[in-house]
Amino acid sequence: MNLLYRLAARVPTVLMARRNVSRARARSALAVAAVVIGVVAIGTIGAGGEAFRQNQLSAYEQLGGVATVDPVWDPEDESLADGTFSERQVDRMRQLTTGTTVAPVVDQGGSFVRDPEGDPLLTAQVKGLDDPRMLYEVESGEIPADWRRSVVVGARVAENGDIEVGDRVSVATNGGVDGDFRVVAVLESRGFASPLNADRTVFVPLSAFDTEEYGQVILQVDPQVSSVEAETRKVEQRFNDRGPNVDGETVQSQRENFEEAMGTISQFLLAIGAISLLVAAVTIANTMLMSAIEREGEIGVLRAVGYPKRAVVSMLVAESTMLGVLGAVVGVALALAIGSVLNYQLVGDPLAFTASGFRAIALGAGFGVLAALVAGIYPAWKAARKHPVEALD
Amino acid sequence: MSDPRGSSESESEFRSGSGRESESTSASTSLSTGTDAIISGTDVVREYDTGGQTVRALKGIDFEVGPSDFVAVVGPSGSGKSTLLNLLGLLDVPTTGTIRLRGDDVSAFSGGERTVARKETIGFVFQSFYLVPTATALENVEMPRMLERTPRKTRERATELLERVGLGDRLDHKPDELSGGQKQRVAIARSLINDPELVLADEPTGNLDRDTGDRILDLFDELRAEEDVAVVTVTHDDYVAEAAERVVNLIDGEVRDTDGMAGNTGGDEEW
Numbered sequence: 299m300n301l302l303y304r305l306a307a308r309v310p311t312v313l314m315a316r317r318n319v320s321r322a323r324a325r326s327a328l329a330v331a332a333v334v335i336g337v338v339a340i341g342t343i344g345a346g347g348e349a350f351r352q353n354q355l356s357a358y359e360q361l362g363g364v365a366t367v368d369p370v371w372d373p374e375d376e377s378l379a380d381g382t383f384s385e386r387q388v389d390r391m392r393q394l395t396t397g398t399t400v401a402p403v404v405d406q407g408g409s410f411v412r413d414p415e416g417d418p419l420l421t422a423q424v425k426g427l428d429d430p431r432m433l434y435e436v437e438s439g440e441i442p443a444d445w446r447r448s449v450v451v452g453a454r455v456a457e458n459g460d461i462e463v464g465d466r467v468s469v470a471t472n473g474g475v476d477g478d479f480r481v482v483a484v485l486e487s488r489g490f491a492s493p494l495n496a497d498r499t500v501f502v503p504l505s506a507f508d509t510e511e512y513g514q515v516i517l518q519v520d521p522q523v524s525s526v527e528a529e530t531r532k533v534e535q536r537f538n539d540r541g542p543n544v545d546g547e548t549v550q551s552q553r554e555n556f557e558e559a560m561g562t563i564s565q566f567l568l569a570i571g572a573i574s575l576l577v578a579a580v581t582i583a584n585t586m587l588m589s590a591i592e593r594e595g596e597i598g599v600l601r602a603v604g605y606p607k608r609a610v611v612s613m614l615v616a617e618s619t620m621l622g623v624l625g626a627v628v629g630v631a632l633a634l635a636i637g638s639v640l641n642y643q644l645v646g647d648p649l650a651f652t653a654s655g656f657r658a659i660a661l662g663a664g665f666g667v668l669a670a671l672v673a674g675i676y677p678a679w680k681a682a683r684k685h686p687v688e689a690l691d
Numbered sequence: 692m693s694d695p696r697g698s699s700e701s702e703s704e705f706r707s708g709s710g711r712e713s714e715s716t717s718a719s720t721s722l723s724t725g726t727d728a729i730i731s732g733t734d735v736v737r738e739y740d741t742g743g744q745t746v747r748a749l750k751g752i753d754f755e756v757g758p759s760d761f762v763a764v765v766g767p768s769g770s771g772k773s774t775l776l777n778l779l780g781l782l783d784v785p786t787t788g789t790i791r792l793r794g795d796d797v798s799a800f801s802g803g804e805r806t807v808a809r810k811e812t813i814g815f816v817f818q819s820f821y822l823v824p825t826a827t828a829l830e831n832v833e834m835p836r837m838l839e840r841t842p843r844k845t846r847e848r849a850t851e852l853l854e855r856v857g858l859g860d861r862l863d864h865k866p867d868e869l870s871g872g873q874k875q876r877v878a879i880a881r882s883l884i885n886d887p888e889l890v891l892a893d894e895p896t897g898n899l900d901r902d903t904g905d906r907i908l909d910l911f912d913e914l915r916a917e918e919d920v921a922v923v924t925v926t927h928d929d930y931v932a933e934a935a936e937r938v939v940n941l942i943d944g945e946v947r948d949t950d951g952m953a954g955n956t957g958g959d960e961e962w
Contacts, residue, residue, distance in 0.1 A: 310837040321825050599821040602782060603835035604810020604885065606803060687782045690817065 311609055315616035319624075322589060326621060329578075329585040333625020333670060334632065336575030337662040341633025343571050344658015345651060346640040347564040352652065353644035354556060357488040357496075361549040364433065365530040367391070367515040370542045382511035391515060391533055397523025403427050403494065404504060405513035408472030411500050413459030416468070422455045424471045425494060426504045430485060432518055434496055439463035439483035445503045449479040453487035454497035469500055474507045517546075526550070571662065578625070579669035586618045586674050590681035597681050598689025607682040614678030615671060622670020626663035633659045728791075729812070729888045729921055730779060731755040735788035737774050748774040750944040751788065756889060760921040761911060763935035771944040772925045773893070779923055780813055780891050781805045810835070814882030814920070816892040820874045822866040822881075828853060828873075829862040832880045845884070852880040856910055872903030879910060883918065890914075892924040896931055908934045 319326050371381035383402065392400045404426030411422040427433075430450050431441055441450055449469060451461055461467060463481055470476040479502065488496045494514075517533070519526040530546040537544040590597065597610055637655060638648035737749040748771045756762060756779070764772050777783040778790060781797055784805075790797045792808055800808060822831045832849040839845060853862055856876040858869075866874055875895065882890050895911075896904030908931065911922050924931060932938045940947045 310840065314834075314837065317823075317825050595819075595821050596823060599815070599817065600834070601806070602780065602809065602815050603881075604806055605835075605838065606806050609838055685782075687777050690821075 311613040312616045312620075315613050315620055318589070318593075318613075318617050319620050322592075325585055325589070326624075329582045329621045330625040330628065332578035332581040333575070333622055333666045334629040336571065336578040336669070337626050337629025337659075337666040338632045338636065339574045340568060340571035340662030340665065341629060341659035342636045342640070343564065343567040344661065345633060345637035345655035347560070347567065348652050348655040348658065349637065349640045349644045349650065351557070351560050351564075352650065354560070355553065356645075358549055358553040358556075360435075361433065363519045363521050363526045365517045365519070365526050365546055365548040366552075367517060367530070367533055367544050367546040369513075370545050382513055383515055384512075385510040387537075388512060388515060390536075391517070394532055394536055395517065395519075395524075395529045397520040398529045399432060399518040401428055401432060401516040401518065402504070402512035403514040403516060404474065404502075404507045404509060404511070406471040406474045406507075406509070408470075409500075410470040411455070411459075412468040413461055414465040414467065417459075419455060419459045421458070421498050423495065423499045424469050424475070425499050425501055426474075426507045427494075427501050427516075428504050430483075430496075430501045433494070433516065434488065435486040437484045437486045439481070441483050445482070446505055447479065447503075448482040450483045450485060450501040451481055452485050452495075452497040452499045452501075455500055456481075456484040467500065469502060471507075474509060475502055479506075568658070572665065575662070575665050575669050578666065579673040582618050582621055582670050583673040583677060585621070586614060586677035587680070589617075590614060590677045594681070594684060594689045597684070598686040601682075601684075601686040602690065610682035611675075611678040614681055615674040618674025618677070619667060619671045622667040622673075625670065626666040629666060630659055630663050633662065727757050728755045728793075729757060730790065730792050732778070732785070732790045733788055735778065735785045735790060737771070737778065737783065738786040748944055749778075749785070752941075752944075752946050754779075754939070756921050756923060758888065758919055758921055759915045760923070761915055761934070761936040762921075762923045762939060763932040763937070764923065764925045764939045764941055765927070765929075765932050766941035769943075770941045772941055774944075775941065776891055776893060776923070776925050779889070780815060781809050810885055812888050814885065814887035814890040816875070816878050816882045816890060816895055818894040818897050820866070820878045820898075822874055822877060824866050827863045827865055828858060828869065828877045828880075831866070831877055832884055834884075835881060836884045849880070849884060852883050853877070855914075856880045857906075870903075871898050872900075872906065875899060875903075875907055876910065879907070879914075883914065883920070886918075887920060889921045889923065892922060894926055894928070895924055896926070896928050901930070904928070904930065 367383075369381050369383055385402075388400060388402045392398075406424070409422065409424035411419045411424060413419055429441070429445070430436075436450075437453065437456075439450075442448075449467065451459075451467070455461065459467070461481055461484070463484060465481050466478050467481060468478050485496055485501075494516075517526065517529055519529045526548050527550075530548055534544060534546045600610060600613075601607070634651075637651060637659070641650040642648040732752065732754045734751045734753060735749055736747065736751050739746045739748055750771075752775075754775075764775060766772050774783070778785060781792065781800075784790070784798055792812060797805065797808070823834065826834065829846070829849050832852055833845050836845045836848070850859075850862065853859060856879055858873060858876055858880070861869060861873060864873075866877070869877065875898070879890075879892075879895075882892075890911075892911075895907055899907065911924075912934075914920050915922060924935070926932060
């Protein structure tokens with residue numbers, strides 16, 4: 299008698315449960331599959347959602363001291379009638395603020411970009427900005443100090459158009475620039491939550507636009523001198539003294555809004571995952587009920603030969619719990635696998651699991667086992683309560 | 692079982708179960724074996740409610756089983772044989788009347804206590820074996836004792852019992868690798884794992900051919916002699932009845948005669 303057997307014999311009902319689980323293989327496998335689905339749903343939604351969040355939050359990195367100021371379009375107010383800032387207004391912002399770089403952005407709409415082959419890049423936008431380095435890291439190439447007749451492209455634009463530094467792209471906007479430009483740099487990916495949607499943007503030097511109408515102004519505040527909140531508030535107060543003209547928002551608060559939205563979404567998705575575990579619990583209850591009915595005679599024998607009710611209950615609950623544990627183990631493995639794929643896709647590192655990602659997977663596994671255990675109680679109780687005489691008929 | 696404690700002829704004696712005459716006629720035997728009896732019943736009645744109707748499955752019978760007895764209960768189906776077997780196995784309790792296990796009134800037992808008493812005193816051999824199909828012969832025999840947490844002892848005893856019933860070379864066979872007779876022998880070994888005083892066998896030869904049945908009956912004889920186990924069997928099979936020490940003829944919930952007694956010297960216990 300080997301050691302394992304002797305250990306297992308300490309918990310005989312578990313030993314018997316294990317044997318029973320492997321008896322109706324197909325049925326057990328299906329019940330396990332139900333748990334797997336639930337655990338994977340919760341684990342993947344949790345871990346994947348976390349990877350997605352990380353990916354999106356990276357867009358806000360190093361933008362702690364940055365705020366955006368947008369015009370509020372007001373038909374009553376002549377000065378901002380077309381919803382843009384004038385050069386004069388931008389100058390006024392410069393005067394109002396301290397320790398702040400005020401960077402106007404031209405965003406004319408009607409952007410049209412062709413890749414080096416001449417194919418249109420439908421999702422690409424064109425924006426004018428003095429110095430993208432103020433907000434973004436350069437992935438490849440270099441933005442010259444005197445940046446005038448070339449463009450800088452976002453990561454997604456470069457990927458979609460297969461664009462490298464040195465290629466020429468054709469850029470046109472609604473009444474602004476129109477021509478071929480050399481690509482001098484490709485920006486690092488920032489995710490779609492990035493202010494200005496950098497990944498999908500072709501940045502053109504402001505000087506290339508013949509305009510003094512700016513769709514947005516970016517404030518970058520030197521933390522040594524002032525805080526971005528204070529400077530943004532200052533601009534808002536001065537511009538809005540006679541009614542709402544501008545809307546300033548720090549990247550930090552955009553980040554908070556984003557996180558809040560993410561939190562709501564991921565809770566909603568987790569609730570869906572939890573429902574799938576509920577379904578798994580119902581499946582297991584059904585499986586156990588069927589299996590208990592099928593083995594009525596056998597359970598009757600156990601009761602007849604002196605197994606107390608609680609031994610029968612613990613055997614059957616051990617069985618259903620085992621289905622849950624099996625499902626959880628497989629589910630965790632799958633969730634980790636899927637999670638690492640998502641991590642690779644979104645964050646670039648397959649092992650970039652975070653504590654909260656692990657927590658979601660553990661939560662799924664825990665709930666899976668718990669649901670299976672709870673699901674087993676009623677069928678077990680029902681089977682144990684059955685009178686052996688009736689069971690043996 | 693149930694000998695009507697009298698000569699067993701008249702229904703009135705049975706109906707009155709504990710009636711004067713039966714007691715008087717059998718008083719001496721009762722007393723002499725009473726201390727020894729594993730299980731005894733007095734005026735045992737079992738009624739069932741079936742959809743508003745009350746069916747009297749047993750109409751007041753007396754019985755007593757002593758060590759090493761071999762009693763066959765025969766009778767047509769519906770005569771109350773199974774009911775009697777369930778009562779003897781403490782799987783059921785009488786509606787009225789008293790069943791005593793080693794002198795203790797079982798109606799005072801809780802469900803849990805009856806379960807314990809079953810485990811300690813009674814072994815069951817079921818008609819359709821009821822072996823666990825995924826477990827080996829050895830594991831099936833161990834099953835009633837698995838909760839003991841003494842795996843080594845249990846395994847030794849189970850091995851010994853399987854050798855005892857001639858299956859020492861089939862320890863690791865699953866039920867579907869065994870013949871009917873072999874399965875029945877596994878079931879018998881299983882019934883003995885807790886060292887019972889009484890083995891209850893429901894149609895022990897019902898699914899077996901004559902030769903195999905013979906071997907099972909021989910086995911019962913050996914076990915009674917060597918393990919001191921009483922055997923009570925319910926059977927349709929006259930052949931089994933012939934082999935028994937006493938035969939109790941149950942008809943319509945009453946004992947009609949105990950013809951086995953004559954052939955088997957009647958002695959030790961009465962049914």
